[in-house]
Amino acid sequence: MKKIITILLSLSFAYICEAQVQHKNAKIGLVLSGGGAKGFAHIGVLKVIDSLGIKLDYVAGTSMGAVVGALYASGYSGKQLDSIFSKLTFNQVVNDEVKRESKTFYERNNSERYAITLPFNKFKIQLPTGISKGQNIFDLFTKLTFHVSDVKDFKTLPIPFFCIATNVETGGQVLLEQGVLAEAIAASSAFPSLYQPIIIEDQVLIDGGVVNNYPVEELKAKGVDIIIGVDVQNDLAKRDQLKSGADILLQINNYRTTSAMKIKSKMTDIYIKPNIEDFSVVSFGEGTKIIEKGRLEANKHIAQLNPLASRLQSPQQPIEHPKTITITKVNITGHKNYTRSYILGKLKLKVGETISYSDFDKGISSIVATDNFESFLYDFKANKSGHTLNIKIRESKLRTFLKAGVHFDDLYNSSALINLTHKRLFFDNDAASLDVVLGDNLRYNFEYFIDKGFYWSIGLTSRYNEFNKGVAPSFLLNENQINPELNQLNVDISDQTNRLYFQTLFRKDFSLRFGAEHKRLKITSETVILNDINPSTDTDITETTFENSDFVSVYGSLKFDSFDHKYFPRNGFFFDSDFHLYLTSSDFNNNFSQFSIAKANTGYVKGFFKDKLALTLGAEGGFRIGEDSNNSLSFALGGYGNNFINNFIAFYGYDFISLEGNSFVKGLLNVDYEIFNKHHINIAANYANIANDIFETGQWFSSPSFSGYALGYGVETFIGPAEVKWTWSPETKQSELFFAIGYWF
Numbered sequence: 001m002k003k004i005i006t007i008l009l010s011l012s013f014a015y016i017c018e019a020q021v022q023h024k025n026a027k028i029g030l031v032l033s034g035g036g037a038k039g040f041a042h043i044g045v046l047k048v049i050d051s052l053g054i055k056l057d058y059v060a061g062t063s064m065g066a067v068v069g070a071l072y073a074s075g076y077s078g079k080q081l082d083s084i085f086s087k088l089t090f091n092q093v094v095n096d097e098v099k100r101e102s103k104t105f106y107e108r109n110n111s112e113r114y115a116i117t118l119p120f121n122k123f124k125i126q127l128p129t130g131i132s133k134g135q136n137i138f139d140l141f142t143k144l145t146f147h148v149s150d151v152k153d154f155k156t157l158p159i160p161f162f163c164i165a166t167n168v169e170t171g172g173q174v175l176l177e178q179g180v181l182a183e184a185i186a187a188s189s190a191f192p193s194l195y196q197p198i199i200i201e202d203q204v205l206i207d208g209g210v211v212n213n214y215p216v217e218e219l220k221a222k223g224v225d226i227i228i229g230v231d232v233q234n235d236l237a238k239r240d241q242l243k244s245g246a247d248i249l250l251q252i253n254n255y256r257t258t259s260a261m262k263i264k265s266k267m268t269d270i271y272i273k274p275n276i277e278d279f280s281v282v283s284f285g286e287g288t289k290i291i292e293k294g295r296l297e298a299n300k301h302i303a304q305l306n307p308l309a310s311r312l313q314s315p316q317q318p319i320e321h322p323k324t325i326t327i328t329k330v331n332i333t334g335h336k337n338y339t340r341s342y343i344l345g346k347l348k349l350k351v352g353e354t355i356s357y358s359d360f361d362k363g364i365s366s367i368v369a370t371d372n373f374e375s376f377l378y379d380f381k382a383n384k385s386g387h388t389l390n391i392k393i394r395e396s397k398l399r400t401f402l403k404a405g406v407h408f409d410d411l412y413n414s415s416a417l418i419n420l421t422h423k424r425l426f427f428d429n430d431a432a433s434l435d436v437v438l439g440d441n442l443r444y445n446f447e448y449f450i451d452k453g454f455y456w457s458i459g460l461t462s463r464y465n466e467f468n469k470g471v472a473p474s475f476l477l478n479e480n481q482i483n484p485e486l487n488q489l490n491v492d493i494s495d496q497t498n499r500l501y502f503q504t505l506f507r508k509d510f511s512l513r514f515g516a517e518h519k520r521l522k523i524t525s526e527t528v529i530l531n532d533i534n535p536s537t538d539t540d541i542t543e544t545t546f547e548n549s550d551f552v553s554v555y556g557s558l559k560f561d562s563f564d565h566k567y568f569p570r571n572g573f574f575f576d577s578d579f580h581l582y583l584t585s586s587d588f589n590n591n592f593s594q595f596s597i598a599k600a601n602t603g604y605v606k607g608f609f610k611d612k613l614a615l616t617l618g619a620e621g622g623f624r625i626g627e628d629s630n631n632s633l634s635f636a637l638g639g640y641g642n643n644f645i646n647n648f649i650a651f652y653g654y655d656f657i658s659l660e661g662n663s664f665v666k667g668l669l670n671v672d673y674e675i676f677n678k679h680h681i682n683i684a685a686n687y688a689n690i691a692n693d694i695f696e697t698g699q700w701f702s703s704p705s706f707s708g709y710a711l712g713y714g715v716e717t718f719i720g721p722a723e724v725k726w727t728w729s730p731e732t733k734q735s736e737l738f739f740a741i742g743y744w745f
Contacts (some may be wrong), residue, residue: 028308029059029224031216031268032065034209035232036191036281037093040085041063041274044294046078048302052309056228059161060219061206065230066163066188067141070181073161074148075319084144086287094194096133100564104364105511106449112566113435113745114403114419115719117238119585122399133375134186137370139361141182146322149380149387153178161220163188164208164215168197173211175218176200181378191281199394213257216264225404226308229268232276232292233257270304272297276591292323326354326386334393338372343391343454346370354386366508372396372423398604399423404720407742410642411656412467413423413440417745435745441467445745453479457503458513465645466494471657475636476523476546491525495645514556517580521632521646523547547632548556549588550617555580563605566642567721568672568680568714570607570614595626597633597647603668611674618668620649623695635664637690637706639736640725642744652686653708653729655736664690665700678716682697685709706731719743 015178030049042065047599049056061069070080071134079158100108154161154177162177165187179200187198187205197204207271210216211235220227234254265271274297279290292364298305330351332340347363368376374394374715381389403419437443446462470488501515523546554577563572571613577600593689599622622635635647639656648657649666665688672682688702694700720743728735 022310024224026308028221029058029060029219029222029227030069031214031219031227032058032059032061032069033065033214033229033231033233033497034061034065034189034207035213035234035310037286038232038279038281039061039068040287040290041232041276041294041297042068043081043085044079044274044291044296046067046072047291048078048298049228050078050193052302052305054305054308056159058219058222058224059159060163060215060222061161061188062164062213062215062380063191064188064232065209066185067459070161070163070185071144072152073154073157074145074151074181075158075317076144077318080318082178082291086291088287089285093137094132094282096135096368096710098365098369099362100566101509102362103365103369104451104453104505104508105370105559105561106451107469108561108566110403110421110433113743114417115405115743116403118402119398120400120402125402127657132195133368134190135327135376137195138182138186139364141185142383143321143357143548144382147319148181148450150382151181154184154457157181158533162216162218162222164212165190165198165200165205166208166210168192168204168206170339173208174203174205174623175215180377182379183377197270198377198461199375209257214261216267220267221693226269227267228305228308229265229272231261231271231273233261233280234498237278266688267556270301272301282332301363305703322357324354324356325380326352327389328352328383328386329388330391331388332391332393335395337395338393339426339428342429343367343393349389352610358423362436384577395603405743405745407740407745409740409744411469411639411641412443414744415439415441415443429655437745441465454505457505459501459503460499461501462496462498463645464494464496465490467489468492469656471636472660475634475657475660476525476631487647487730489525494522496520497645504578509562510560512558515554517553517555519551519553521547521551529654545588547588547630548593549630549632550586551582551633552584553580553582563603563717568614568716569616570611570742572605574601574603574605576602581631585630586699589630591629591743593626593628595600595624595628597624599635599647613674614672615672616668616672618670619666620668621663621665621700622647623663631660631662634662635690637664637666637688640710640727640738641740651706651708652684652710652725652727653736654706654727654732659688659690659706661690661694662692663694663700664688665694666690680714680716682712682714683710684712717741 008592059073060068068081103111136188141196148157151157163175163184166175167174176188183198183200187200188208190198190206192206197206203342214231216227216229236251236254236258274293276290278291327349328351332343336345346367349363362371372395374396375393379390381390399422401421402419407415415440417435419433419435421431423431425432427450429452433447435445444464446458450458462645470490473489498518499515501513503511503513505511522658524543524547558577560575563569563574579598581596583594601620603616605614605616633646635649636657637649637651637656638658640650640652644724666686668686670682670684672680674680688706689700689702689704708727708729709726710725712723714721714723722741725737725738727738
């Protein structure tokens, strides 16, 4: 019996040794399927492969499998990929959002006003080929593959690699194993309708999962002996899981892939299918959990994987991303309407200089923010003294856009905004825009702007506003005209302002502007007023016109704005100053003499606790110079909001246009806490002195005469902020409730 056992053990040992020898000489391939965010599970499997010391000879992938596979093949370890991808969010992966700091003031104004933008082509709405251009994710791919930017044949990567894309014109499969690695994986993962197609060698390419989501046959054709496969595709859903049109479309797409996997899984020697049914293809914010699911599933296959770990391999070295880059040559192709100097100017790139990679990223964001380019692809090639930057551009053929927004606030009430914008109207770098605001109060805003960036740009604007509001009598009447029994005047205010100006930028967020302005201001009321200043005189109810004049002025302004968000900033500094010299007027009240108005507003925001908490300190002030007794352009404090006309200033605790004077100072303290994503609670306090000539009397430096406090709740929505604020003033012992929804315009 002992002899039999000894013989069996000897045979088993010999078999194991032979298997190990076979495995030692075998070529091992890894195939990774597509699956959107579910593809994060690939990283968990790679961490196990690394821990066992398995050396791969070939990697193949489709879609998210191509992304993870390409980076692993370029030299990243599973652990490094974990640290990169586990923190990605849906917005980072999908959105084309450009940071505010990368936009010019004109571009910020557009992005912070409209909720919907639809391009027109030959009077027909032109829907985009994808929700996202994929620029942000392409930028990330380029940065992550910078260390292999010279590799054009993917077989020469640290681990040979290929991926699959789909030719959208023919419906055929395209095997990508040469070219620019970042472009290849961007094409393989260009999910239809989510990302726009990538054009490579005149082929319009989209997600390879459309034709081949698990390229095991192609990998086998590369001469590998053992194939490890990771499948993160969806199985067919049950009837109770089909709850939307998107679910049904995904189910239809899965018919082919599910059927194909019955054959392909049998061609896979070690088939790993993580249990990730609780996640979807867009669960990008749950990377850590999905990666762990992949690791757990791979551990169940340790017995199969262990025999592959007998080969020695050198430890993977950490890959450092570039901190600086010297660009000694720039090649640009595809540009026609936009010159080389325009493109380099937007990039803020001087050939031959060394710049930080973060500044290069900002330059890319700046040029993408113009919306003048359908795609902006680039790659690097090392040369003797630095790198050559190759830029491939597709200029946008779209020049006309229909934009829309909605808004409600307590001053203008409900409003619907319709905008028509046309680019390259007369010049390659101009834009004309017309806003028409329909609702309780008719408004319009026309802008024509010739953008020359850091040179002198030229702008022309025309804006009309009207609203009805109760105001303090002192806003319109002199002290000896006010009826002591009259606390408020209900007035109709209409304002048309036309400007011609010149502007230059010192940097994206720092501008100097000067120009000329024409203003037509009309203020009427049907409030009961006195016939004359004698209190014993009878009163009439009639429409009274307080102002109906045309004013002509010259002005200059200096503005710096590094706030990272207009409505809920977490960091940055803001300064805006304005000086108007009013030269002449049609003088409806026969009391005009030349005067000037100067004002400035400044704010500082600092974020704490990973920017969940933000503290804002603000100061504002203004004064009038001259003897003009017309009050209609004086400062008026009260209410809450943005984009006020003339010299109306927001002030918590008081209704709109409640406090009036020809000079004022104001201080603000605001604390905002983001309780969860895009939901904010905030508390604020503001203090002010406002009266006539407070800078001459020294009253501006005395204890504040007016104060107000606010408690608010705000939500960031796709149509703009939705906010409610309860405010209270200790002077009046009264509270005001302000509500606003949508971008301010």
